[in-house]
Each structure stands twice: as C-alpha cells, then as structure tokens.
Amino acid sequence: MRKTSAPLPTFIPLLIGITAISFSSIFVKWSSAPASVQGMYRLLFTAILMLPFLKPHWKELRALSIKNWLLLGTSGFFLALHFLLWMGSLKLTSVSSSTIILALEPVFIVIGAFFFYKEKTSAAAISGMVVAIAGAVLIGLGDIGVSRDNLLGDLLSVLGTLAVSVHMLIGQKMVARVPSFVYSFVVFLSAAVVFAVYNAAAGVSFTAYPGRDWGIFLLLAVVPTVFGHLLFNWLLQYVPASTISMSILGEPVGASLLAFLILGEAITLFQLAGGLLAIAGLIVFLNAGKFKSRPKSDIPVEPAHPAP
Template sequence: MSIKQMSGGAGPFIALLCGAVGIGFAPILVRLSEVGPSATACYRLLLALPFFWVWMQTESSENVKRPTGLALVISGAFFAADLAVWHWSIQLTSVANATLLANFAPIFVVLGSWLIWGQRCSRSFFGAVILVLLGACLLVSASLKLDAQYLWGDALGLLTAVFYAGYMLSVARLRVQFSTVVVSLWTSLVGGGLLLLIALMTGDQIFPTTLQGWLVLVALAVISQVLGQSLIIYALAHLPTAFSSLSLLLQPVVAALLAWALFKEALGLWQGVGGMIVLLGIVLARRTESPA
C-alpha cells in the first residue's frame, strides 16, 4: 500500500514537514541558551506542559485516556535519552558529526520495524533513505571531521539515532489508542522529569541569568516541543513511521538555513546540493512504499 493511500490526504504529510521545521529551530535556540545542555532540554519539555494542559482541557473526555504506565515511561525515557545523549555527543565531537549521526534514525526505524513487527521496506524506499542520508552528509561536509579523538562522541551521536528511533516507534504505537495531546503531555512530563535528574547529576547551570535567557527557553518549548513535536506525533498516527523518520531529515536543512540567516554561517555549493538532495529523497519516498 502506498503512503498516499495510508495517509488519508496531504494533511498529515504537511503537518510532518511543519513539525520538522519546528524542531529545526532547536539547535539554534540551544546555542542561545544560558543554561547547561541537559537543563535546556529539560526546560524544553517542562515549559511545554502548561500549553499541553490547556490544550487537553479542550479535548472531549473520551479522547484524554491516560496511556498505560509502561508505554508512557518507555516513550518519555527514549525522548529524554535522545536529547541528553545528543547534547553530550556535541561536547565530545564536532557539531556536524553529532548532527549527521543523530539523523541516521531512519535506518534504525526500518530495522526496528522489521525486528519487532516483521515489516519490510521496498527497495525503492530504501534507495530514498540512502539518497537522503547522502544529502545530509553533503549538508554538513564543510565541518565534518574524521578523527580518532572524536570516536566516543561519534558513537554517542549514533546512539542518539537509536534512541530517537525508539521514541518514534513507541509513539507511533501509542497514537493507535491515544490523542496527540495525551501522548505529547505525558511524554513531555516523563522525559522532562528524567532530564531534570540528569541536569542535577551532571552539574548543569539550572537557571537563566537574564530575561532573554528565559525567553529563549520558552521559545524552544513552544516552537520545537508544543508545535514541532506535536505535529510530528499527530502525523505518526496517519503516516508510516519509517517514512516519517526519513522526512524529519528536513530538520538539518532548516537548521542550516537558520544558522546562515541568524549567525552568518557560510553555505557553500556542496551544502546547497546536499539540501536539494535531501528534499529530492523525501519527495521520492513520498511516491514509493514503506512499512507502517
């Protein structure tokens, strides 16, 4: 069955791409944060909770069933681990290496879908995965570093992809029974609590020192979590998980454009070609088949 047939229209696909744009702001806002990396990730989730709570009040009671404890903990733990390990990898390798390896999540989503549920992707879809990853490599090629001293950080970057794949697979299953806001709220609550413990144990600076510092954290929560992740969670109920994870590689393209616009970071010819290849791969994946 094609993705178009499974998606029930263009709405979920557009929501997915908008969600990718939302989380594309995350690296920029993390760079502007005045607190430590784990504390920043913690605020991203916990400051989103009031928005999710207000949203939940607008839902009918039959749509706000609480997920089971195990499913809730698994999804929140995967997301907390994804953010914590990615921020840790950035400190031990180059930002380009950490970003590239973290975006290998589609490979682990496909592998997980096959191992857990016996789902397989078509050759054409797997070709689209290869194409998108090639584009991502070109996108960060200017600052990509191959050095033995970055080996541990690179391994953590790859582990980030594993954790994000686990998060997407678990959320996709939760969305079979529960609404977007329920999954968003409880995943953020569990993940935020775990990240708070990590921030305290690692000695992160916890509180911003200026009003601008607080505004950056609120913007991160609203743009990347309330809007970005919620749109992704919504789309996961309507689109195959493997395709969704692949489409989220739009994120580094958005982040590169924002870094160019805000921080005057140079974008060379190969970065532009890489971005176009990523977009082409997503379009090709949209036209082919993939597992649910």
C-alpha cells in the same frame, strides 16, 4: 490500528514540523545553559502550554493502565536521553555535523519497524531513502569533526539518534492505544521529570540563568517542540514512524541554512549538493514509501519490549 487518512494533506504538517525543528539547533547554540537544563525547561514549558487543552482528555488519562503508563514513561525516558545527548553534541560540534547524523534515524527506524512491526517498504522507497541519506552525509563531508571535541560531539549525536529512534517506535505503538495528545503530554512531562532527576543528581542549578536563556527555553518549547515533536506525534496516527523519521532528513538542510544565515557557519559546495540530493530522495520516498504491515493489525503480539 492506525487511521487511514489525515484531515489534511500529510506534506503540510510534515513541512511545518521540519521547518520548526530546524530552529532547534540554533536556539541550543544561542543558550549558555547546560543541555540538561535546556531540555528540562523545553519539555516542562511544553507540558504547561498543553495543560489548558487537557481537560477533554482527562477521562482517557485516568483510564491508562499501569502497562501503558510504563510504556509512556519509557518513551519519555528515551526522549529525554535523545535531547540530553543531541543537545550536548551541539556544544561540541557544528550544527551541520550534529544534524547530519540525525539522518541515520530512518535507518534505525526501518530496521526496528521490520523486527517489531513487520513493516516492509518498496524498492522505490528504499532507493529514495538511500539517495536522501547519501545527500545528508554529503552535507557534512566538509564539516566532519577532526578534533577530539568534535568527534565526541559526533558520537553523542549518534547515540542521541538511537535514543530518538526507540522513542519513535514506542510512539508508533502507543498512539494506536491512546490519543496522540495524551501520549504527547505524558511523554513530555515524564521526560521533564527525568531531566529534573538528572539535574538534581548532578548538582546542576535549576534557576541560575539570565533572562535571555529563559526566553530561549520558551522558544525551544513553542517552536521545535509544539510545532515539531507534538505535530509529529499527532501524525503517528496516520503514517508510520519510518515515514516521519525519513521526512526529518529535511532538518539538516534547514538547520545548515539557518546556521549559515544566523550563526555564520559556512555552507560548502558538498553541503549544497548534499541538500539537493536529500530533498530529491525525500520526494521519492514520500511518493513511493507505502509501508506494509501485517494484515491483522499494525500492532504485533507484545514483544519483549519494543525499542520517540
């Protein structure tokens, strides 16, 4: 079952994680490498960085059942699919348009959590979610793609958001069975393997990239992955996936601001107003979003297959 309380106030790791993942789109834009290569090395370098801390968990890793290995591998597959689609979308559309679509994640998570985990939320929390999503949509109103490439980028971001929602729902289930560190290590490594297979099959070069790109691969591993996704995986022990996904609504705000400061992408009045709305809705949700699960357990009787 999920643990009752984190060793520090939840908003602290949430704030760190949101800030860290906000840099992800900037790093992706900076690199000239294909999205599949960026994703592969991002996850591979993260797994390598985790290796020195794996020894205390070696016994737990070896004790994983075949069923758990399959679930972890599935989670890794959907994480890789998310990165492939979302990072690919950034090659076609703006940071604001791509990250704003990630605001759909709480909707997919809440729906999935209701069907698979029987989680419900209060009216106040739903109101906060609606306000935050409305604000997130407002951010991108002045930047909605109108060209064919931009529309394709928007579609890739939608599909990437669906993929990460599946990844998060599996993660919520798995961290109740295995330590979050073991979960993260196996998922990141399996996602890197998925990318490697994809790149090999597509004939994408593994090494033909300048030193600048290798530095960006490392930044992607350290900043948004270790201080973002790894931190969020750890938080799944204490809060539902729906709460974490709702908090990630802060990413469009942070990413749009960073894109303005670093990439020179303009912020419109719609985006500014939307950012304020998203933050207000997020505050309401985090204060009122107490999800209820079935009394006996957070984990349902095994569904056909739960949907990062």
